[in-house]
Amino acid sequence: MIKRLTYAFPFWVACASAGALIYPPAFTWFKGNLITCGLGFIMLSMGATLxxxxxxxxxxxxxxxxxxxxxxxxxxxxxxxxxxxxxxxxxx
Structure with missing residues (x-):
């Protein structure tokens, strides 16, 4: 299951990027400390797959x-x- 999620990561990033381009207000709430926490979570998730x-x-x-x-x-x-x-x- 984890391997599938790992391989699907580029797909989810592309979907989120497309969503942000189509409807930016859906992502404007994500700022300040949330960006720091989000990046930390992403880095931890990527490190866990090593x-x-x-x-x-x-x-x-x-x-x-x-x-x-x-x-x-x-x-x-x-x-x-x-x-x-x-x-x-x-x-x-």
Missing amino acids: EVSEFRNILRYPKWVFLGVLLQYTVMPLTGWILAAVFNLPVP
């Missing part, structure tokens, strides 16, 4: 894990800053 062999791969190839972390904390914030500058977004 298998022991995947943790072994982390120990087997630490340089790729380090590279991923490095890029996560350099490229992504830089991309966000560039997009904010290009679209002249206000500072929160």
Whole structure:
């Protein structure tokens, strides 16, 4: 059952995205602390689907894990800053 739900996750994300595009007010209540809790739940759910062999791969190839972390904390914030500058977004 869990495996089916895991494989169906992209489908549910696509449905929710389509719903938000069609009728945005259905999703505007989801803000503030709810976003933080929602992201935490999603991350926990994704982590719960990991298998022991995947943790072994982390120990087997630490340089790729380090590279991923490095890029996560350099490229992504830089991309966000560039997009904010290009679209002249206000500072929160």
